[in-house]
Amino acid sequence: MIEIDFEKGNGLVPVVVQDADTGEVLMVAYMNRDAWLKTRETGKATYWSRSRNELWVKGETSGHIQHIEEILVDCDYDTVLLKVRQEGGAACHTGYRSCFYRRVVNDNTEVIGELIFKPEDVYK
Amino acid sequence: MIEIDFEKGNGLVPVVVQDADTGEVLMVAYMNRDAWLKTRETGKATYWSRSRNELWVKGETSGHIQHIEEILVDCDYDTVLLKVRQEGGAACHTGYRSCFYRRVVNDNTEVIGELIFKPEDVYK
Numbered sequence: 001m002i003e004i005d006f007e008k009g010n011g012l013v014p015v016v017v018q019d020a021d022t023g024e025v026l027m028v029a030y031m032n033r034d035a036w037l038k039t040r041e042t043g044k045a046t047y048w049s050r051s052r053n054e055l056w057v058k059g060e061t062s063g064h065i066q067h068i069e070e071i072l073v074d075c076d077y078d079t080v081l082l083k084v085r086q087e088g089g090a091a092c093h094t095g096y097r098s099c100f101y102r103r104v105v106n107d108n109t110e111v112i113g114e115l116i117f118k119p120e121d122v123y124k
Numbered sequence: 125m126i127e128i129d130f131e132k133g134n135g136l137v138p139v140v141v142q143d144a145d146t147g148e149v150l151m152v153a154y155m156n157r158d159a160w161l162k163t164r165e166t167g168k169a170t171y172w173s174r175s176r177n178e179l180w181v182k183g184e185t186s187g188h189i190q191h192i193e194e195i196l197v198d199c200d201y202d203t204v205l206l207k208v209r210q211e212g213g214a215a216c217h218t219g220y221r222s223c224f225y226r227r228v229v230n231d232n233t234e235v236i237g238e239l240i241f242k243p244e245d246v247y248k
Contacts, residue, residue: 023147071228100196100205
């Protein structure tokens with residue numbers, strides 16, 4: 001029986017989302033217990049939106065569903081790693097494949113990510 | 125000028141640590157502003173230990189330093205991704221290469237990670 005430690009983070013655990021094929025880290029989101037159970041039940045990544053304070057089936061609006069290939073848990077059971085198949089090829093609401101599309105160079109950032117869609121075409 | 129959003133997480137941001145060569149996710153830790161600045165200054169991953177409430181130079185005790193190869197920031201500037209070269213080959217205090225050494229199978233977990241060292245040989 002798996003018991004995720006939701007207490008340490010006041011009911012939430014961080015979730016690292018990785019592309020199952022390439023290993024690219026696509027995003028980090030959060031789950032509460034309901035999101036965890038719904039993800040496991042449906043096979044689609046479901047998070048807790050900290051800004052909207054509600055369950056958030058990733059891709060519900062954009063169609064960019066994350067299908068679960070594998071779930072890993074860390075040594076302390078307080079962080080989850082999802083390996084997913086990303087529908088639409090992009091995880092970030094900005095249209096980039098990954099939310100981590102900028103790298104730090106000196107004291108600035110430069111874009112290194114790939115733009116997959118234009119947000120205005122998806123979020124109407 | 126990069127401004128990381130430390131406010132959203134009460135002074136801390138989650139940090140995903142990825143092996144620069146293999147892309148394996150090694151661990152998730154947290155940084156406050158001091159840890160962020162020290163990491164950038166030294167090129168060695170430095171975190172904020174939530175359990176000990178102090179700055180934590182990863183590998184200070186174990187020798188398993190994480191040398192920074194690349195730093196990425198996410199779309200909201202509230203999560204950091206480090207690509208590192210892991211000295212000693214293991215990031216987890218349990219001796220596994222990655223803290224994510226267990227995968228979820230049905231309602232249990234099974235170990236899929238590689239054990240690199242015995243904790244009793246390292247933490248004396």
